[in-house]
Amino acid sequence: MNYALVKNGIVENIVIWDGEGDLFDEFKAVNIDGQSVGIGWAYDGSAFTAPVDTAQPDSAPSSSS
Numbered sequence: 854m855n856y857a858l859v860k861n862g863i864v865e866n867i868v869i870w871d872g873e874g875d876l877f878d879e880f881k882a883v884n885i886d887g888q889s890v891g892i893g894w895a896y897d898g899s900a901f902t903a904p905v906d907t908a909q910p911d912s913a914p915s916s917s918s
Contacts, residue, residue, distance in 0.1 A: 856882045857890050857901070864894045864901070 858866040858880040870876065872884070883896060895902040 855885050857885045857894070857896065859883055859896045862895055862897065864890060864892055864896060866892060 854870065854872055856868050856870050856872070856877075857864045858868060858877050859882075860880050865880065867885070867890070868877070870882070872882070881896075885901075888901065890901045891903075893904045895904070
């Protein structure tokens, strides 16, 4: 099964794990089978939210003719 390892409301890693034991006791391990989730996503306890892309697109240089 696939798990998101969440700390302070942010996905810090994605792992394949059987869910047994306390391997990731410093994280909240959330089963994400069938979901599209990635590192850096927010988790509010019930739903994941993709990070907002704050990067500005590169401006194409203007050409003068």
